[in-house]
Structure formats: structure tokens, C-alpha cells
Amino acid sequence: MKSNKQRRAKIKAHRRARAARADARLRAPDRQRHVCPHLLGAEPADLDVLGRYNNTWGPLPGFYVTRPFTCRDCGSEEVWTAKQQKWWYEVVHGSIESNAVRCLACRRARRASHAASRQGEGANRLGDASARLRVLACAAPTADARAEVAAALESKWWSLRTLAIAALGRWGADEDIARLRALADARCSSWRSWERVGAHAAARALAGRLRSAADEGGAK
Known part of the structure; x- marks a missing residue:
């Protein structure tokens, strides 16, 4: 019987593999890219929201697809899910040109470090x-x-x-x-x-x- 840690590792590996396949399809030549977004586990983008909160000369995405990335701090292989992207761009109103660069553990460590630096009179x-x-x-x-x-x-x-x-x-x-x-x-x-x-x-x-x-x- 597999432990919870092993199950989480397997799920994480499956997500990375799926994200890598979706990313490869999106990077393929145009003649190979005509696939249905739902086959890539995509989330539809709200172009009205993106247009109100983003100043960009480039085209806005019609949908979000889970993407793989490497954590900038620890080097672990991670995925940025389509749902997480939709929340970041449309709820938090992050720049459409920004991308995930740190894993959850490193983001928490970074926030804790920043919080500690603000402690004490005159620190913030x-x-x-x-x-x-x-x-x-x-x-x-x-x-x-x-x-x-x-x-x-x-x-x-x-x-x-x-x-x-x-x-x-x-x-x-x-x-x-x-x-x-x-x-x-x-x-x-x-x-x-x-x-x-x-x-x-x-x-x-x-x-x-x-x-x-x-x-x-x-x-x-």
C-alpha cells in the first residue's frame, strides 16, 4: 500500500507530464496546434476582465493551460495549473506577462522572511x-x-x-x-x-x- 507522500508524488508527476504534453502541443507548428482546449485541461479566459486590468500590446489568451516550470529558488519541477492562472490573472489582476517562478514551499518561506524583516519599530x-x-x-x-x-x-x-x-x-x-x-x-x-x-x-x-x-x- 502506498503512503500519502507517495500518492502525492505520483499525482504531482502525472500533472507535470500532462502539463509538458499540453505545452508541447501549444509550441508545435500551427498545422499541429488545432486541438480542442478542453483536451488540454484548459480554463476559459474572461477577456473583458483581462482587458480592464492589463495594459499590453500583445494578444490576450483565450484560455489557460496547465504549464510546467522550475522553481527559481529550490529547482524543483512544478506545474502552474490552469485554475491557478485564472485566479492570478482575473481575481488578483496580476500582469498577463507574469508567470509562476516559485513553488508553494518557497513562496511561503519568502513571505515568512519578508514578514520577519518588517518586525520592529521603523522596519516597515x-x-x-x-x-x-x-x-x-x-x-x-x-x-x-x-x-x-x-x-x-x-x-x-x-x-x-x-x-x-x-x-x-x-x-x-x-x-x-x-x-x-x-x-x-x-x-x-x-x-x-x-x-x-x-x-x-x-x-x-x-x-x-x-x-x-x-x-x-x-x-x-
């Missing part, structure tokens, strides 16, 4: 600063709060700049709206530039401000 400066900006956005602005937000807008961390923009949208004073409009107008052709990211964040903050004003007007 980015997290603390982010939490601080969220608190400031929910309260009436003071001179000190405006100074903190202004400093965050110049931060090297884009996430802090985005939170600072959201705070301006929550406050909604004339000077805040003017700053948001200036950021929204600072368009740039590069997808990976702060100007484009900041413009989108400012546009969202302005749209949220308009919705809030409309709700307040309707409630009167």
Missing part, C-alpha cells in the same frame, strides 16, 4: 507611511497634514504618491482640485512613467470627487 517604513496617509485622507486637512501629503507627492515610492493624490481627492478644497487637474493633464506617451500613472490616479480622484458631490446634492 513604507507600510507605516501608507497607513498614515490613509488616516490623513479621512480627516479634515490641517497645515501639518497638507505638508505630509505634499512631501508624499515627491516620494520615491509611487504608491505613496498615489495615496497622496487620493487624499487630495478626499479633501476636495479648491487648491486640491487645482493640483489634481494639473496632475491629470500631465500626460506622457510612456506606459511606465510616473506622469501617466499619476495622471490616471488624479483622474480617478477627480471622478470620485464628482460622484461624492452628486450624491450630496441628491441627498438634499
